[in-house]
Amino acid sequence: MNLFHQLANNQLKTLSLVVLLSIASALLTLGVIAFIQYKLLNANNLTPNVMWQFLLLLVVLLAIATWAQIALHKLGHQFVYLKRCQLIKQLINTDIEQVDNIGSARLLASLSTDIRNVTVGFVHLPQLIYGVVLSIAAMGYLAFLSIPLFGISLLILSLTGLIGFSLVSKITFYIKQVREYDDRLYKDYQAIIDGRKELTLNPHKAKRYFHQEFAPNAQHYRHQITQADTFNGFAANIANTLILALVGLNYYAALGLGWASVEVASSFALVILFMRAPLMTAIASLPTLITANVSIKKLESLALNKNTEFIQQQKAPHPFKTLSLQQVTYQYKTDSSDKAFQVGPINFSIKQGETIFIVGGNGSGKSTFARLLTGLYRPHSGKILLNGDPVQAEQWPIYRLQFSAVFSDYYLFRQIADGHGHNIDDATINEWLTLLEMSHKVSHQKGHLSDTRYSQGQRKRLALLMAVMEQRGCILLDEWAADQDPRFRKIFYRELLPRLKERGVTVIAITHDDKYFDAADRIFKMDMGVLTELSISEQQQNHSIFSHIIY
Numbered sequence: 001m002n003l004f005h006q007l008a009n010n011q012l013k014t015l016s017l018v019v020l021l022s023i024a025s026a027l028l029t030l031g032v033i034a035f036i037q038y039k040l041l042n043a044n045n046l047t048p049n050v051m052w053q054f055l056l057l058l059v060v061l062l063a064i065a066t067w068a069q070i071a072l073h074k075l076g077h078q079f080v081y082l083k084r085c086q087l088i089k090q091l092i093n094t095d096i097e098q099v100d101n102i103g104s105a106r107l108l109a110s111l112s113t114d115i116r117n118v119t120v121g122f123v124h125l126p127q128l129i130y131g132v133v134l135s136i137a138a139m140g141y142l143a144f145l146s147i148p149l150f151g152i153s154l155l156i157l158s159l160t161g162l163i164g165f166s167l168v169s170k171i172t173f174y175i176k177q178v179r180e181y182d183d184r185l186y187k188d189y190q191a192i193i194d195g196r197k198e199l200t201l202n203p204h205k206a207k208r209y210f211h212q213e214f215a216p217n218a219q220h221y222r223h224q225i226t227q228a229d230t231f232n233g234f235a236a237n238i239a240n241t242l243i244l245a246l247v248g249l250n251y252y253a254a255l256g257l258g259w260a261s262v263e264v265a266s267s268f269a270l271v272i273l274f275m276r277a278p279l280m281t282a283i284a285s286l287p288t289l290i291t292a293n294v295s296i297k298k299l300e301s302l303a304l305n306k307n308t309e310f311i312q313q314q315k316a317p318h319p320f321k322t323l324s325l326q327q328v329t330y331q332y333k334t335d336s337s338d339k340a341f342q343v344g345p346i347n348f349s350i351k352q353g354e355t356i357f358i359v360g361g362n363g364s365g366k367s368t369f370a371r372l373l374t375g376l377y378r379p380h381s382g383k384i385l386l387n388g389d390p391v392q393a394e395q396w397p398i399y400r401l402q403f404s405a406v407f408s409d410y411y412l413f414r415q416i417a418d419g420h421g422h423n424i425d426d427a428t429i430n431e432w433l434t435l436l437e438m439s440h441k442v443s444h445q446k447g448h449l450s451d452t453r454y455s456q457g458q459r460k461r462l463a464l465l466m467a468v469m470e471q472r473g474c475i476l477l478d479e480w481a482a483d484q485d486p487r488f489r490k491i492f493y494r495e496l497l498p499r500l501k502e503r504g505v506t507v508i509a510i511t512h513d514d515k516y517f518d519a520a521d522r523i524f525k526m527d528m529g530v531l532t533e534l535s536i537s538e539q540q541q542n543h544s545i546f547s548h549i550i551y
Ligand SMILES: Nc1ncnc2c1ncn2[C@@H]1O[C@H](COP(=O)(O)OP(=O)(O)OP(=O)(O)O)[C@@H](O)[C@H]1O
Pocket: 100, 332, 333, 341, 360, 361, 362, 363, 364, 365, 366, 367, 368, 369
């Protein structure tokens, strides 16, 4: 079983202890039955001494059973904790292209649903282990009591197992479907939460979304889970009926056919009835265990990076001096027959301290180029040379350390840290908060911003603060000024960019602000994935000519 494999690989010692304790607990349970049978059912034996022995047996059983349960619960929760940490580290180490392919809804579904399913599976694992161990031990005891009656029991229990097995494959099928619909429901939740403004303004659209998207998915989910539960209930009822049939058959074989004495038949009935409850609980726990297994497979299907360690920087990267892209191409994957968008072949060279503007129409490939340049996407062909040396496959994590960025879909963290993850001194943070005209609004303590709930323009200023604080050689800004008011836009182009240049920082800014094109040392134009540098004369012409060239 997959769940068991993973557990065994991770926690072999504790798992062995838990299995031993479960066996001991099951054997002790049978010992209690045998004790009742041989000592308490005999009036001559009923002395205080025997009762003390009985009490001692019960106390030992209680202690061992409790120990087994606690050990297994601890083991299960420890496994889930480790799995959760491992998954997050894998996600951090996974290429952004793969993360984009999976999509945030599917990832969130896995991080919440799959982890929860695995947890629930573990909570039920003790019941399964206990039920199976007790049944095996009970069968051994039955064989000891009477071989012919044991033969009948084995036959009936094998039949139960066979029917159960065929039902389990059906239950597994439906549970897999349920998990697929979980993904779809997460997508719907995300659309409804992210699109809440649009849906609030247009209740008809909300109603349509509900009926056409959400409700069918929720109904399919309900259908599949009902099927899974129905088959599981059927499996439990069949097991229950066959066990009761076994009791009747046992009496028939003993008394009707004379295969055993009435005492042996009664002992048989007692053991079988005693075994019934744990066995039924074990069967009832099967769907949760199947679900946990489906979830583990689902987590594996995300194909996250196997590396569960944070990428360690062996040595500091060489300071950025020159960067050059030679014949670099990148093409998106496509599911449809449409030709996927491609950028390149791109030839692009820059030097430290230059201020570069990238201009181009919507969808021309500027943001794709930004991801390629910063190493988030890897070229499909061509070479990237840093300080004259080609970047090798294993060097991408080090290469990325040259850049900090504010992408158009940036995320604003509260932690302020330099490029090595260390705290920044307050004076440097305050200097930039003042330059960004945010010092009256934001405070910070121990490397944390007091808040991040500001206007779009203000949040972007804080994102720029974070990028500058990283103190990397090259800052990439994707339409940073688009959310700024005209006054601050001017400050950005006329004061902040020159200040960064003075400090030797290379700035690559994607922009549509033709009014400030003179703030750039060089301007590149992206058009349908092709990047070309504008000549000096083109750069010196007024912005109306730019609008003609670019748009
Ligand atoms: N994840 C993706 N999968 C497939 N194609 C994509 C993906 N992201 C972008 N594209 C395609 O790449 C093209 C370029 O997108 P990109 O975001 O680079 O343009 P842009 O120049 O930054 O546009 P804008 O100015 O509107 O931000 C788009 O037309 C789109 O078709």
